[in-house]
Amino acid sequence: MIIEKGQRVDISQLNDIIIRMEQDICDTLAHRTLSVETVVSALDQLSQKIAFGAYDQKISELSSAHAEEYKEQVVRMMRRENIEYKIKMELGDDLRHAVMTNPPLGQSAIQVRPMPLGVILHIAAGNMDGLPAFSLVEGLLSGNVNILKLPQADNGLSLEIIAGLVEIEPQLSNYIYVFDTPSSDVATIKKLSEMADGIVIWGGEAAVGAVRRMAPPGAKIIEWGHKLSFAYISGYEDEDRELRLLADHIIKTDQVLCSSCQTIFLDTEEMDEVYRFCEKFLPILEGSSQMHASKSLGIRADKTLRRHFENMNRLLTRNKNCSGDCYQGIGCSLSAQTDSAPELSNMFGHVRVKRLPSQHIVSGLRPYKTVLQTAGLICLPEKRDALTDLLLRSGVVRVTRAGTMSALFSGEAHDGDYPMRRYVRITNVE
Amino acid sequence: MADRSILFLKGHPFETSETDDLFLSAMKENCLYQYNHCEAYKNILDGLNLHPDSIKDINHIADIPFLPTLIFKHNRIFSMSRKRMLIRATSSGTRGKRSEIGFELSGLLCGLVMVMKIASWRRILSICPCNYVIFGYKPHRGNRTAVTKTAFGSTFFAPAVRRKYAILFKNGEYETDLENIIEQIVGLSRSVFPMRLMGFPAYTYFALRMMDDKGIRIKLKKGSKIMLGGGWKQHYSEKVDKQTFYQLAERVLGIQDKDIIEFFGAVEHPILYCDCKHHHFHIPRYGRVVIRDVDTLKPLPMGQVGLLNLLTPMVYATPMLSVMTDDLAVLRDGETCACGLKSPYVEIVGRVGLHDIKTCAAGAAELIKEDAL
Ligand SMILES: [Zn+2]
Numbered sequence: 127m128i129i130e131k132g133q134r135v136d137i138s139q140l141n142d143i144i145i146r147m148e149q150d151i152c153d154t155l156a157h158r159t160l161s162v163e164t165v166v167s168a169l170d171q172l173s174q175k176i177a178f179g180a181y182d183q184k185i186s187e188l189s190s191a192h193a194e195e196y197k198e199q200v201v202r203m204m205r206r207e208n209i210e211y212k213i214k215m216e217l218g219d220d221l222r223h224a225v226m227t228n229p230p231l232g233q234s235a236i237q238v239r240p241m242p243l244g245v246i247l248h249i250a251a252g253n254m255d256g257l258p259a260f261s262l263v264e265g266l267l268s269g270n271v272n273i274l275k276l277p278q279a280d281n282g283l284s285l286e287i288i289a290g291l292v293e294i295e296p297q298l299s300n301y302i303y304v305f306d307t308p309s310s311d312v313a314t315i316k317k318l319s320e321m322a323d324g325i326v327i328w329g330g331e332a333a334v335g336a337v338r339r340m341a342p343p344g345a346k347i348i349e350w351g352h353k354l355s356f357a358y359i360s361g362y363e364d365e366d367r368e369l370r371l372l373a374d375h376i377i378k379t380d381q382v383l384c385s386s387c388q389t390i391f392l393d394t395e396e397m398d399e400v401y402r403f404c405e406k407f408l409p410i411l412e413g414s415s416q417m418h419a420s421k422s423l424g425i426r427a428d429k430t431l432r433r434h435f436e437n438m439n440r441l442l443t444r445n446k447n448c449s450g451d452c453y454q455g456i457g458c459s460l461s462a463q464t465d466s467a468p469e470l471s472n473m474f475g476h477v478r479v480k481r482l483p484s485q486h487i488v489s490g491l492r493p494y495k496t497v498l499q500t501a502g503l504i505c506l507p508e509k510r511d512a513l514t515d516l517l518l519r520s521g522v523v524r525v526t527r528a529g530t531m532s533a534l535f536s537g538e539a540h541d542g543d544y545p546m547r548r549y550v551r552i553t554n555v556e
Numbered sequence: 557m558a559d560r561s562i563l564f565l566k567g568h569p570f571e572t573s574e575t576d577d578l579f580l581s582a583m584k585e586n587c588l589y590q591y592n593h594c595e596a597y598k599n600i601l602d603g604l605n606l607h608p609d610s611i612k613d614i615n616h617i618a619d620i621p622f623l624p625t626l627i628f629k630h631n632r633i634f635s636m637s638r639k640r641m642l643i644r645a646t647s648s649g650t651r652g653k654r655s656e657i658g659f660e661l662s663g664l665l666c667g668l669v670m671v672m673k674i675a676s677w678r679r680i681l682s683i684c685p686c687n688y689v690i691f692g693y694k695p696h697r698g699n700r701t702a703v704t705k706t707a708f709g710s711t712f713f714a715p716a717v718r719r720k721y722a723i724l725f726k727n728g729e730y731e732t733d734l735e736n737i738i739e740q741i742v743g744l745s746r747s748v749f750p751m752r753l754m755g756f757p758a759y760t761y762f763a764l765r766m767m768d769d770k771g772i773r774i775k776l777k778k779g780s781k782i783m784l785g786g787g788w789k790q791h792y793s794e795k796v797d798k799q800t801f802y803q804l805a806e807r808v809l810g811i812q813d814k815d816i817i818e819f820f821g822a823v824e825h826p827i828l829y830c831d832c833k834h835h836h837f838h839i840p841r842y843g844r845v846v847i848r849d850v851d852t853l854k855p856l857p858m859g860q861v862g863l864l865n866l867l868t869p870m871v872y873a874t875p876m877l878s879v880m881t882d883d884l885a886v887l888r889d890g891e892t893c894a895c896g897l898k899s900p901y902v903e904i905v906g907r908v909g910l911h912d913i914k915t916c917a918a919g920a921a922e923l924i925k926e927d928a929l
Binding site for chain 2: 328330331351352353354355381382383384386388419423424425426427428430431434435438439441442443456457470473497
């Protein structure tokens, strides 16, 4: 399925469409301008449509157990107030309006005129539900023509939302092309990327690498790669509550998000403290796990089987490279490890616990600077500023409280950047 | 290994409860052998504080460590020297790692007798030559997948006139050519010999559906059969209910329900599960089944859905006397099946599933894929 000029077209007409697109895109670039207000008002209406249940069917099909919560978030995010706030935060005045320079020493002035990049190809490789649509929205808000390649795993929600958006505001149809061609169709993706001024790629290392290989030389590639997050504990403000919130976060996100806690670091040099923490934290994690257990037998069975495999493998390779002491709970587990690397866990209720004394935060985390995202910080109030500073200096881009590691904050950046800033270019006119 | 020999070489294949004592002692024999010959397995038993001697009655066999099939994909675990292993079979993993399992001569002999006994019970043995259409891989050098071997092996149940394969190995890759195989089926249907279609259910189903769409209607010779095995795994979402499949086979090929025979088995558990004429997988004397709770892994009573754990003392070369599959299944009382077998039967109801999970944690997608259960 493809969306071209607001119409759904069968994938069999792919080649004809690609030929037409070149010309249509040139026409749009030459003669049309997409005003921010047009997009904002369409999004605001879309938000109401979602709130009133127009997409409930598709939303309820999502794998996430928290579809309701998800829907509320989307509705809030697309409201006029939030979108306008987002534009103000991300683009500010400088990247929205043309200004004349006023340089020192009597040098000549020139106009600075922000422009959309032009055409953006969004490649979403199976990230979170609905993400492809959000990426496209950012492209629209910055005035670009958008070509979106949907991930294979998309359940049709993105496609419906986008179709709904064009229905609300037909002017947008010149700025939206959607394809669900498979990633293996390199020839098509290559043709699409040749039309683009910028290629936005959401995905893991493999997906990003593949795009880099097929993009035309010199193409502007905007990577939103996969990231790793962790919790850092150095004392407590309210121990019981903070640990319970951390446990809930771990269980509720299944640890599959880039902001999900994979490793818990303790501010200590002693392994004994790590063991004591595991003994204390396991029942808390178990409680969360029982409270938020999936209703699907298949999902529960898969999680159980993964943990059982870990256990058996650990026993089996006992005298070899042991992956640390394992604390097995129902529906969850902890492994106490002697190293200090921020590391992917086995997810689904399995967390690694390690030592990382605060004086080694920067040296310990630096090697992982390209993948670090959120640090959920639990600490004494008087240590918060100093620890936050150390974490940010080490390459972390987001420091939150432990229970809100995956929360959305209006106006926040994405992986250290405001996406829309990367979707515009600064031109000069004498 | 004496008890194993009696279990496999003697008696009727479905004397299951009657052989409980024999099965127990054959399992103990095997467990003790693994304990003494396989360091990895000894580590597991020691780690669980379990000694083979502590397995005292048939219910205790559930205590024997049940290894997930994934273990065999991550580790090469053998309990015999390489030269004593006759075959090393690899599982047909469609992606990622494959498991490698060793079989010794005596175990294979047990397996062969088992297969012959079950085949003759299900009346698959025939001296009348057949044309074979195989919805599976054509064997070639370097292809050691067990599915290929069993599919090829079972073409000897009745002498083969011709063998045609739906999955071919071309330029280093597997290719499916259903269009071609459909032409072959139509051509071979004019032969004087009966036809046997065998292999992966999913491919067989796709081919039948294509034939149905083309309006092809054939009446195959008497004695023709469809034999399904190898699982629906690659195309799980396309899984059809069996009734639809039987109707399709009758409409397109004129093959009746009773001539459709389904098998299941895995490299990690080489017991041949063959359905009865009412299409139920009764447990043969060569194996036992434990269904485990999806949260606690504790054994469940009959009638409850859980993870399928399969047990057999057949093989010594690899410690796979108790393996955990990734199937969700339920056990039913044998008496409820009209075929007359008393042994309980297994119904596969689904697979563990995180297959569509979406993730943006670094490395997670790769981890989930690699360990696709
Ligand atoms: Zn029966």
